[in-house]
Amino acid sequence: MAATAPAVAEPIVEMENISIEFPGVKALQNVNFRLFPGEVHTLMGENGAGKSTLIKALTGVYKIDSGTITVGGVPRRFAGTADAQSAGISTVYQEVNLCDNLTVGENVMLGHEVRGPVGINWRKTHEAAHEALIRLGLGDLDPKQPLSSISLALQQLVAISRAMVTDSTVLILDEPTSSLDANEVEGLFTVIRRLRDEGVAILFVSHFLDQVYAISDRLTVLRNGVVVGEHRTAALPRNQLISEMIGKDVDALNSLGSQRSRAARSGGTPYYSAKDLTRKGSIEPVDIEVHAGEVVGLAGLLGSGRTELGRLIYGADKPDAGVVTIDGKTAEVTSPVGALARKIAFSTENRRDEGIVGDLTVRENLVLAVQARRGWARPLSRREQAAICDKYLVELNVRPADPERAVRDLSGGNQQKVLLGRWLATQPELLILDEPTRGIDVGAKAEIQETIVALADDGMSVIFISSELEEVVRLSERIIVLKDRRKIGEIVNGPDVTAEAIVDLIASEGSGA
Amino acid sequence: MSTPVSRPSAAIRVISGLFHQPYVWAIVALLLLLVVNLTKNPAYLGVSVNAATGNLSGNVIDILRASAPIMMIAVGMTLVIATRGIDLSVGSVMAVAGAVSMEFMRNTGTGSFGTAAVAVLLALGISALLGTLNGILVSIVGLQPFITTLVMMLAGRGLAKVITSGQNTSATNEPFRWIANGTILGFPVVFVIAVLIVAVLAALVRRTALGLMIESIGINPKAARMAGIRPVGILISVYIVSAVLAGVAGIFSTASVMTVEVAKTGMTAEMDAILAVVIGGTSLAGGKFSLTGSIIGALLIATLDKTIVYMSIPSSATPAFKAVVIVIICLLQSPRVRSMFNRRRTRVITARKETVPA
Numbered sequence: 001m002a003a004t005a006p007a008v009a010e011p012i013v014e015m016e017n018i019s020i021e022f023p024g025v026k027a028l029q030n031v032n033f034r035l036f037p038g039e040v041h042t043l044m045g046e047n048g049a050g051k052s053t054l055i056k057a058l059t060g061v062y063k064i065d066s067g068t069i070t071v072g073g074v075p076r077r078f079a080g081t082a083d084a085q086s087a088g089i090s091t092v093y094q095e096v097n098l099c100d101n102l103t104v105g106e107n108v109m110l111g112h113e114v115r116g117p118v119g120i121n122w123r124k125t126h127e128a129a130h131e132a133l134i135r136l137g138l139g140d141l142d143p144k145q146p147l148s149s150i151s152l153a154l155q156q157l158v159a160i161s162r163a164m165v166t167d168s169t170v171l172i173l174d175e176p177t178s179s180l181d182a183n184e185v186e187g188l189f190t191v192i193r194r195l196r197d198e199g200v201a202i203l204f205v206s207h208f209l210d211q212v213y214a215i216s217d218r219l220t221v222l223r224n225g226v227v228v229g230e231h232r233t234a235a236l237p238r239n240q241l242i243s244e245m246i247g248k249d250v251d252a253l254n255s256l257g258s259q260r261s262r263a264a265r266s267g268g269t270p271y272y273s274a275k276d277l278t279r280k281g282s283i284e285p286v287d288i289e290v291h292a293g294e295v296v297g298l299a300g301l302l303g304s305g306r307t308e309l310g311r312l313i314y315g316a317d318k319p320d321a322g323v324v325t326i327d328g329k330t331a332e333v334t335s336p337v338g339a340l341a342r343k344i345a346f347s348t349e350n351r352r353d354e355g356i357v358g359d360l361t362v363r364e365n366l367v368l369a370v371q372a373r374r375g376w377a378r379p380l381s382r383r384e385q386a387a388i389c390d391k392y393l394v395e396l397n398v399r400p401a402d403p404e405r406a407v408r409d410l411s412g413g414n415q416q417k418v419l420l421g422r423w424l425a426t427q428p429e430l431l432i433l434d435e436p437t438r439g440i441d442v443g444a445k446a447e448i449q450e451t452i453v454a455l456a457d458d459g460m461s462v463i464f465i466s467s468e469l470e471e472v473v474r475l476s477e478r479i480i481v482l483k484d485r486r487k488i489g490e491i492v493n494g495p496d497v498t499a500e501a502i503v504d505l506i507a508s509e510g511s512g513a
Numbered sequence: 514m515s516t517p518v519s520r521p522s523a524a525i526r527v528i529s530g531l532f533h534q535p536y537v538w539a540i541v542a543l544l545l546l547l548v549v550n551l552t553k554n555p556a557y558l559g560v561s562v563n564a565a566t567g568n569l570s571g572n573v574i575d576i577l578r579a580s581a582p583i584m585m586i587a588v589g590m591t592l593v594i595a596t597r598g599i600d601l602s603v604g605s606v607m608a609v610a611g612a613v614s615m616e617f618m619r620n621t622g623t624g625s626f627g628t629a630a631v632a633v634l635l636a637l638g639i640s641a642l643l644g645t646l647n648g649i650l651v652s653i654v655g656l657q658p659f660i661t662t663l664v665m666m667l668a669g670r671g672l673a674k675v676i677t678s679g680q681n682t683s684a685t686n687e688p689f690r691w692i693a694n695g696t697i698l699g700f701p702v703v704f705v706i707a708v709l710i711v712a713v714l715a716a717l718v719r720r721t722a723l724g725l726m727i728e729s730i731g732i733n734p735k736a737a738r739m740a741g742i743r744p745v746g747i748l749i750s751v752y753i754v755s756a757v758l759a760g761v762a763g764i765f766s767t768a769s770v771m772t773v774e775v776a777k778t779g780m781t782a783e784m785d786a787i788l789a790v791v792i793g794g795t796s797l798a799g800g801k802f803s804l805t806g807s808i809i810g811a812l813l814i815a816t817l818d819k820t821i822v823y824m825s826i827p828s829s830a831t832p833a834f835k836a837v838v839i840v841i842i843c844l845l846q847s848p849r850v851r852s853m854f855n856r857r858r859t860r861v862i863t864a865r866k867e868t869v870p871a
Binding site for chain 2: 316336337339340346348353354355356357358359360364368369371372373374375376377378379380422
């Protein structure tokens with residue numbers, strides 16, 4: 001974990017002992033982070049590791065609970081994004097935040113227009129924009145053409161020009177490549193290298209490993225709100241990086257005992273099977289089978305297609321093609337309504353946006369899916385609702401066990417349990433769990449894992465998706481490995497299957513190593 | 514201060530419970546307006562009984578009568594707003610419903626009960642049709658509710674004019690007129706009908722799972738879809754309900770004068786409805802809704818209108834006066850002001866505790 005600094009002595013940004021807590025979640029705990037002038041520094045970590053929280057602390061979006069931020073040797077306390085910008089920190093977000101209806105030059109100079117005696121001098125403004133574009137090697141771009149007429153990749157570069165107009169010393173690029181093709185990425189990297197050579201400190205976030213290795217000088221790995229390593233990129237093998245990102249928790253999870261091995265299946269027909277299930281731009285054709293009582297894990301990094309596959313099976317996204325057989329009969333699942341009718345349930349990784357209905361009570365959240373399947377005209381009686389609440393609040397150990405509390409007031413782990421209860425109440429035959437243990441405390445995590453094993457023992461089919469490979473290996477009988485939206489392997493679990501083996505498979509596949 | 518603090522009495526508990534309702538300030542404002550009127554005339558709240566007919570009369574009864582159409586559109590608007598939508602077309606639908614019924618009664622000219630019944634059914638039918646169109650455009654085509662119903666607001670007004678050939682159609686039909694001017698047990702028929710409709714609707718929404726689903730869609734449409742709720746049917750239904758209730762309001766407001774003024778009937782009614790909903794504590798962002806709150810809002814707006822007339826405030830100043838009152842209410846129930854009040858109250862309580870010797 002040798003964190004050697006580049007030749008330049010003084011870091012431009014130094015964050016020390018940063019902690020940020022949200023209700024129920026410690027988003028960052030005593031995080032130290034350094035950024036030097038003239039380097040490209042990548043922030044690595046799975047979803048919920050704290051990357052965005054750290055960026056938002058640095059850009060003044062979030063207030064830090066404790067710790068210090070020093071920029072250019074001066075201690076700073078950011079009360080808002082304007083403070084951070086005046087300290088020389090500029091950010092380009094994943095979604096381009098520009099005005100489509102303005103010209104390229106107007107976008108670059110917005111808020112920094114050149115003023116003359118009678119208001120804005122547009123000629124000089126466009127000249128200044130042109131100079132800013134030349135600085136990034138974009139001299140060919142006409143500042144007077146409308147932004148909407150240029151490609152998304154160029155818009156991204158315009159956004160960077162805009163960030164550099166204020167002579168920023170720190171440039172933050174939050175997943176700038178997620179919607180670019182290979183050539184466009186190369187163009188972006190040329191610009192990034194040019195700025196780096198000018199002495200700008202660049203903080204880069206991406207989940208594409210190849211790009212991280214191509215562009216970054218150093219990287220910092222976060223997991224569960226804690227820094228797990230700060231490295232020179234060139235000195236860090238890929239599989240070590242992946243294991244740091246996904247972690248090997250030797251915590252209370254050991255209470256589950258050894259990993260499950262494949263139960264003897266009498267070769268019967270699987271409960272659920274899909275052949276060539278596919279959706280353009282989402283996942284390439286995949287075959288998957290799940291037997292009754294079996295836990296099948298989906299392993300892969302963020303963006304590997306693990307979530308996309310789960311959504312396709314549930315019908316949350318409509319498959320383009322594929323033959324699905326449920327319980328021996330051909331079926332088509334094209335909507336959540338259809339999936340629930342066929343006893344398939346899906347617990348989303350995106351708890352806040354697609355899971356809980358925040359303003360409703362715990363009780364209302366628990367009964368929602370059952371009620372939706374019955375239709376509005378046949379309401380569950382008070383007694384039936386109370387029965388569901390009593391059963392799942394106790395079984396899943398939800399705290400506080402108060403059905404009339406608004407679910408948004410619960411901690412992340414307890415919200416997750418309420419969601420799990422919602423799906424279990426529909427009595428599914430196939431349960432798809434996407435990151436059911438993310439961002440929740442260790443105790444709740446162990447409880448949820450125990451529940452999953454118990455459900456499978458009772459004969460339920462489970463598809464288990466997690467970014468923590470250790471967890472996938474521990475719970476699954478069979479593991480489907482995904483990379484870059486493709487299935488690259490299927491492993492029958494056994495004593496010799498380890499998280500490392502899967503990491504090696506992902507790291508070696510396609511990289512030529 | 515010598516007596517130990519006793520358990521709060523039931524009355525205090527009810528009142529403190531009321532203070533947690535978002536529409537508490539609407540109730541306070543309502544009472545204040547009545548007090549203002551009382552200062553001008555101590556007999557303002559007096560209700561007299563006509564010995565011959567048993568009819569009740571008085572300012573309060575007038576307010577109830579005037580609130581009926583606002584109640585109708587406010588309740589429909591509440592459901593639409595709860596789904597993150599808005600229905601700007603209610604005023605125009607009122608005009609269409611009025612135009613259809615008046616035109617029909619004028620052309621048949623029998624004045625019988627049957628004619629009145631057919632006129633009502635025609636008015637409600639065409640309202641439902643317009644509501645269905647709104648609902649389909651919003652839920653299936655995916656247009657923005659604001660744009661959809663804005664177009665319907667313009668088109669509806671035009672449709673009303675086409676139906677009456679641009680004239681202000683009048684008709685004579687006693688059974689129809691009775692809806693607006695008659696009484697049941699002394700109370701205005703419009704008010705009784707409005708109360709019945711609201712009661713049926715409230716039961717429909719809260720005794721079935723409809724309310725839960727409307728709120729889920731309004732709070733988090735993605736999560737609602739993932740939980741297996743079909744939004745299309747529910748969205749179309751709420752727009753139909755809103756339009757049909759607007760049709761009822763249209764019948765209410767044309768029946769009293771037996772004339773539809775195609776350019777004026779239901780004019781800016783959508784504003785009254787939206788205001789009633791907001792005053793009642795339902796957020797324009799959708800989600801949790803309160804039918805009770807909207808009814809109180811409708812009563813408040815009717816009272817405000819009557820007060821303005823009663824206080825002989827010049828008609829040119831009427832909109833400004835109305836605006837001031839409503840802005841104050843909205844300010845009082847905004848989260849920021851409410852949390853300020855709560856802080857105040859806790860400070861007062863802690864201050865009191867500190868003065869008590871340990």
